[in-house]
Amino acid sequence: MKRETPLSSQQLAFLVFLLILGSSLVFVSGRAAGQNAWLAELLGMFPGLYILWAILKLQTWFPDKRITQISTQVLGRALGTVLNLVFFWSIFILALSFVYDVSILLKVIYPAIPRLILYPIIVLPCIYVLYKGLTAMGRMGELFFFIGVFFIALAIITAIPLMDISKLKPVGSEWKPLLAGFLYAADWPFDGVVILALFLPLVGNLKQEKRKVFRWYLISAGTLTFLDLQTISILGPYLTKISQFPIFEVFRLVGFGEFKRLELGFLLMWFLTGVTGIIIYLQGLLFLFQDVFSLDDYKPLILPLGLSMIVFSAYTFPSDISYQLLVFKYLSVYTFPVNLLYPSILLITAALRKPGAQSKAKEPSDESASPENS
Amino acid sequence: MPVLMLYSLTGFLILFIVLEIIPLSRKREWKQLIIPVIFISLTMLYGIDYVFSLNILPNPNKTLYYFKPLSENFERILQVKP
Numbered sequence: 001m002k003r004e005t006p007l008s009s010q011q012l013a014f015l016v017f018l019l020i021l022g023s024s025l026v027f028v029s030g031r032a033a034g035q036n037a038w039l040a041e042l043l044g045m046f047p048g049l050y051i052l053w054a055i056l057k058l059q060t061w062f063p064d065k066r067i068t069q070i071s072t073q074v075l076g077r078a079l080g081t082v083l084n085l086v087f088f089w090s091i092f093i094l095a096l097s098f099v100y101d102v103s104i105l106l107k108v109i110y111p112a113i114p115r116l117i118l119y120p121i122i123v124l125p126c127i128y129v130l131y132k133g134l135t136a137m138g139r140m141g142e143l144f145f146f147i148g149v150f151f152i153a154l155a156i157i158t159a160i161p162l163m164d165i166s167k168l169k170p171v172g173s174e175w176k177p178l179l180a181g182f183l184y185a186a187d188w189p190f191d192g193v194v195i196l197a198l199f200l201p202l203v204g205n206l207k208q209e210k211r212k213v214f215r216w217y218l219i220s221a222g223t224l225t226f227l228d229l230q231t232i233s234i235l236g237p238y239l240t241k242i243s244q245f246p247i248f249e250v251f252r253l254v255g256f257g258e259f260k261r262l263e264l265g266f267l268l269m270w271f272l273t274g275v276t277g278i279i280i281y282l283q284g285l286l287f288l289f290q291d292v293f294s295l296d297d298y299k300p301l302i303l304p305l306g307l308s309m310i311v312f313s314a315y316t317f318p319s320d321i322s323y324q325l326l327v328f329k330y331l332s333v334y335t336f337p338v339n340l341l342y343p344s345i346l347l348i349t350a351a352l353r354k355p356g357a358q359s360k361a362k363e364p365s366d367e368s369a370s371p372e373n374s
Numbered sequence: 375m376p377v378l379m380l381y382s383l384t385g386f387l388i389l390f391i392v393l394e395i396i397p398l399s400r401k402r403e404w405k406q407l408i409i410p411v412i413f414i415s416l417t418m419l420y421g422i423d424y425v426f427s428l429n430i431l432p433n434p435n436k437t438l439y440y441f442k443p444l445s446e447n448f449e450r451i452l453q454v455k456p
Binding site: 032034089093114116117119120174176177179180183241289293295296297299300301303304305306307308310311312314315316317322326329330331332333334 | 376378379381382383385386389390393394398406407409410413414417418420421423424433434435437438439441442444445448449451452453454455
């Protein structure tokens with residue numbers, strides 16, 4: 001029977017682009033590196049590139065299986081489930097942090113609206129897309145991609161006159177903060193591509209068009225690096241470090257004569273790319289739930305998961321200060337090794353057991369892996 | 375205004391009953407219902423705990439605080455300025 005593939009490789013490539021940019025479009029994730037944050041961001045893309053290669057390699061060995069199913073097949077039911085739960089927690093906390101991110105951005109723009117109203121405003125469109133299914137998600141990615149590219153290009157062009165390259169000097173000094181910035185940037189947003197390992201069995205023509213996925217990953221990393229470089233050259237390393245949303249601050253400065261407050265024009269870009277990131281993470285969590293609890297269908301879980309995003313975002317991050325502390329300091333120590341090691345362990349184990357793993361992979365996939373349920 | 379959470383809890387519960395519980399119970403697919411019902415019940419408990427500021431349930435952010443010493447050592451070694 002021919003495998004159903006609701007996503008095309010082109011749509012996956014666009015989703016990679018939106019995921020990378022959507023999860024950090026207003027932040028400078030390597031800001032621990034000071035004026036070298038852009039360099040940290042540039043170097044930080046390599047671990048993500050490795051993860052992308054690792055999950056695509058695993059996919060060629062196990063074409064019809066999600067990474068969670070590969071985990072239980074390669075490591076055994078017990079160990080595989082433990083590893084899946086560790087991965088689940090990493091993805092769940094990251095999804096909560098994305099919801100909180102978008103809410104604080106909306107709070108800056110709409111300060112009078114309580115956060116507990118903003119959470120449902122963010123989560124309900126995501127639930128709608130999840131109910132519509134993966135085909136709708138792929139089409140949404142295509143649509144948002146063009147809107148996103150237009151606004152990002154516009155944002156970069158309008159901010160160029162404000163750039164002062166001298167603020168980037170000295171380049172490459174102080175290797176320790178640069179290393180810290182590299183690790184933070186590698187963890188977030190680049191290692192986030194590991195979530196795509198849950199989508200790969202549903203992508204058509206992937207084997208032939210892998211390059212397209214890599215290309216858009218590199219384009220998004222390049223765009224983010226340039227945005228960081230531009231932000232530091234406009235705000236300087238100190239303001240970049242102390243600002244909650246440095247890139248947002250740059251767009252506050254942009255304007256033509258009397259024509260100011262252009263940052264509100266970019267709200268659509270931030271909201272669309274941010275919400276796409278959340279949708280991808282929520283869909284990944286649904287796949288994880290489905291595999292961990294061996295469910296036939298994930299659809300009954302959509303509403304509970306959506307509600308959990310609202311409740312746990314409020315519960316886990318009671319204030320901006322606790323959010324800054326937990327997400328920017330403590331979370332990376334957990335998510336970076338998990339997101340890096342999870343595919344690595346599976347890749348190494350599968351490579352060691354390759355002949356057996358490949359023959360097993362040729363067997364018909366189990367019920368939970370069938371595309372009808374995905 | 376934690377009481378605003380009640381709107382989300384009520385709205386989602388009604389949607390869940392209408393869109394999931396009624397159709398699945400008509401088809402008698404109880405197995406498919408168990409995990410989502412447990413999940414939404416747990417979330418509702420946390421929601422109620424939040425609304426009335428009871429602080430009875432363990433906060434998920436405690437798991438992140440376990441990484442505090444590791445994170446502080448990392449920042450100290452790599453000279454990350456606060």
